[in-house]
Amino acid sequence: MKFLILQHPGHNRVYYNAADKLALAELKIASTKLSVTIQNLAIEEIARVRYLTFESDTPLNDDDFIIISRLSFIFAIYSLEGDMLSPIEAFPYHYVNPKIGTLLKYHGKTNELFTKMMVNIAMLSSDYTLHDTIEMLDPCCGRGTTLFEGAVYGYNSYGVELDLKAVQEGTLYFKKFLEEERYKHKTDSRQVAGTSKADATYIYEFEYTKSKKETVQKRFGMICGDTQEMAKYFKNNRFHLIIGDLPYGIYHHNTRDERAMRNPSELLEVSLSEWCKVLKQGGIIALAWNSFLVSRVKLVELFEAKGFEVLSSEAYCELEHMVDRSIKRDVLVARKV
Ligand SMILES: C[S@@+](CC[C@H](N)C(=O)[O-])C[C@H]1O[C@@H](n2cnc3c(N)ncnc32)[C@H](O)[C@@H]1O
Incomplete structure (x- = not known):
């Protein structure tokens, strides 16, 4: 049988001429996790x-x-038999309404369709399945775009961000969203690291369910902290997926913190070992970065030196695309072996 996928109208706006290439790459990666072999992937x-x-x-x-x-690029799916197109009913896979990723707009936000693609690619490349309870971490989460996409899939989503204002805005937005959508929820804030008041680091955490009947709570948390201290904030081997959009060497949140200005390879050099500790075996790190600042070869070297397997089949090398004149974004996907 032949299947036809209509691309989301927003998809072209994110990737311009690279939209088809990225959609095909995501579908190729997804195809490795299907129960059937699919062929003749094409644009027609x-x-x-x-x-x-x-x-x-x-x-x-x-x-x-x-x-x-x-x-991430799906708008509608049809099957084609002879000349007849039949719509295939979309599967209701959401735990949180997907609009959560679209409403909050700010300078420096990672596009939500792109973020959704990274979450998909990470999950589909990991040793874990749709039916596992996934714990996901964004090590430089900004106001939380990745965490919101994780919540859509029902993942327990955590983020670490240097900029306090971004953490405050992200958690406030999540709280308002839960209230407006009438989720049952409770919030908690507690110290996760530091020995004195001056160096204390706090987590702002939510436990929530759609209804009172559900016995398993979903979790969402943001820490205002430094990503290179990750293993102080979370237990070893906690996360199935680490997904993030690395800093672009541009001030986004009016922060004067020089740590936020590191280029991606400097940040990885000081953080990767810490991230590795909190990632499970068979778990995936998927990171977006500006390849004008650092080459793929350099990042691959860094990951391999820490013992990661960098995924490098054709589809994983087809993800680079222009964002604007100063940002060429690429995605590196690596597995903890
Ligand atoms: C490209 S932005 C991520 C944007 C995010 N995906 C969003 O949509 O809001 C990179 C973020 O990394 C943060 N950052 C940079 N260095 C960091 C560090 N050492 N620890 C934690 N966060 C850091 C920056 O403050 C910035 O918010």
């Missing part, structure tokens, strides 16, 4: 409308449709 024009297409000789199961429905 049918009746003057562009679709991403693929074929499968065997029927897809529910998990396959969940994986496909979650792809």
Whole structure:
């Protein structure tokens, strides 16, 4: 059977000419986790409308449709038999309403469709499945875009960010969202590191459920702290996924903190060992960075020196794209072996 995917209208706005390349790369990575083998992945024009297409000789199961429905570029999926297009019902995979990632706008925000793609790629590249309870960490989370995308999938999502204002705004926005959407929730703030008041580091944490009937609470937390101290904030081997958009060497939150200005390789040199401690075996680190500042080769060297396996099949090397004149963004995906 042949399947046609209509791309999200916002997808082109994020990637300009690279939209097709990125969509195909994400689909190729997803295809490795499907129960069936899919072939002939392509971009096709049918009746003057562009679709991403693929074929499968065997029927897809529910998990396959969940994986496909979650792809960041999906708008609608059809099956094609003869000349007949039949819409395939979208799978309701959300725990939190996906609009959470779209409402908060600010300078320096990582685009939410791009973030969703990183979350998908990380999850699909890890040793874990759709049915595991996923703990996810963004080591430089800004106001929380990655954490919101994680919450959409029902992941327990945590972030660390140097800028207090960003943490305050992110947690306030999450609280308001839970209130407006009538989630049952409680909040807590407690010290996670430091021996005196002056060097104390705090976590702002939420436990929430959609209804009173649910017995398992979801968790969401933000720490105003330094990512190179990560192992002080969280237990070893806690997270399945570490996903983040590394600093671009630009002041985003009017911060005067020089630590926020490190280029990506400097930040990784001082932080990667700490991140590795809190990541589970078989877990994935997926990071976006400005490849004008540091080459892929340099980052691969850094990861390999720490014992990571950098994923480098064709699809993983197809993710680079221009954001603006000063930012060429790429994504590196590495597995803790
Ligand atoms: C590209 S921005 C991430 C934006 C985020 N994804 C969002 O959408 O809000 C990188 C972030 O890393 C933070 N950062 C830089 N150095 C850091 C450090 N040492 N520890 C924690 N956060 C850091 C910066 O303050 C900045 O907010």
